[in-house]
Amino acid sequence: MKTAICQLLNIESPIIQGGMAWLGTAELASAVSNAGGLGLIGAGGDTPDGVREQIRRTKAMTDKPFGVNVMLMSPYTPDVMKVILEENVLIVTTGAGSPGPYIPSLKENGAKVIPVVASVALARRLERMGADAVIAEGGEAGGHVGDISTMPLIPQIVDAVTIPVIAAGGFADGRGLVAALALGAQGIQMGTRFVCSDECVAHPDFKQKIIEARDRSTVITGRETGHPVRCLANKMTKQLEEMAKTGMSLEEMEIFLGGSLRKATMDGEVENGSVMAGQISGMINDIKPCNQIITDIITEAEKIIANLALDFASN
Secondary structure (H helix, E strand, C coil): CCCHHHHHHCCCCCEEECCCCCCCCHHHHHHHHHCCCEEEEECCCCCHHHHHHHHHHHHHHCCCCEEEEEECCCCCHHHHHHHHHHCCCCEEEEECCCCHHHHHHHHHCCCEEEEEECCHHHHHHHHHHCCCCEEEECCCCCEECCCCCHHHHHHHHHHHCCCCEEEECCCCCHHHHHHHHHCCCCEEEECHHHHCECCCCCCHHHHHHHHCCCCCCEEEECHHHCCCEEEECCHHHHHHHHHHHCCCCHHHHHHHHCCHHHHHHCCCCCCCCCCECCHHHHHCCCCECHHHHHHHHHHHHHHHHHHHHHHHHHC
8 A cells, every 4th residue: 555655755554653752762663664654753852862862773673764753842852853963864753833944954964854733724834844744633633732623634734735644633443544545645643553552662551541441531631721632531630620720821730740741651650640642542452563553454444445446336
């Protein structure tokens, strides 16, 4: 199954791993890339030296294309971008802001730049700035989210730009991939599905919390501050709800949430930490290798497309 995004990134399958802070390590990125998708190191709030170490470890674990996801809100962003240039990383995805100031130097170095967008206006602006593709992420995704759902967002962005669009937010199986392709996207990005993989370094309790989730298990916190985050409901989210009623500021929320993602992902604090996960959690029922995840999705998608063709032909 080859699409324009496979050509652009020199990958075998149109499946990209979300660049998740703490979890987008060399182990996961290399496993996804070795399986034919695109693995991403999640720079998150990591230091430049930490990102350099992950890049070098990934290079030692795969000879396939991989990239780095840069969270532009990080105070380390300028120095992380320098590391990316020095280490000759050829695929860079970005989130939480506009990568405009960094696009010229990245492209001069031969890198493909693919920002995450949550609106048509931002997608258009970044195309003009030189982005090679965009990841259109709907509000169903885990972590920081926009307010437009995936289904209406994808076709509007596809119609608005000429560069390839990757769909994100609510994808975990072959049905989702076929739906994304039908909407005009050239591939999908998955985060939560890859958390529940053998190679992901997430604490077992974090993975189990996702497996136990149902369709209504996620909530969005932080709407009042203008920085909404989707995660699985727990004691921490209930505390945030109570704090919001008193007029919580962004600064107060950041203090309260300090280190909460690491607590959940690394220490297994799934009640008092931030268990960032998408609404697709309710469909994830197992933990398996990245290679199996990608193989199953592609196989299912191909069967669906073939059956659709037969159904239409018979009618």
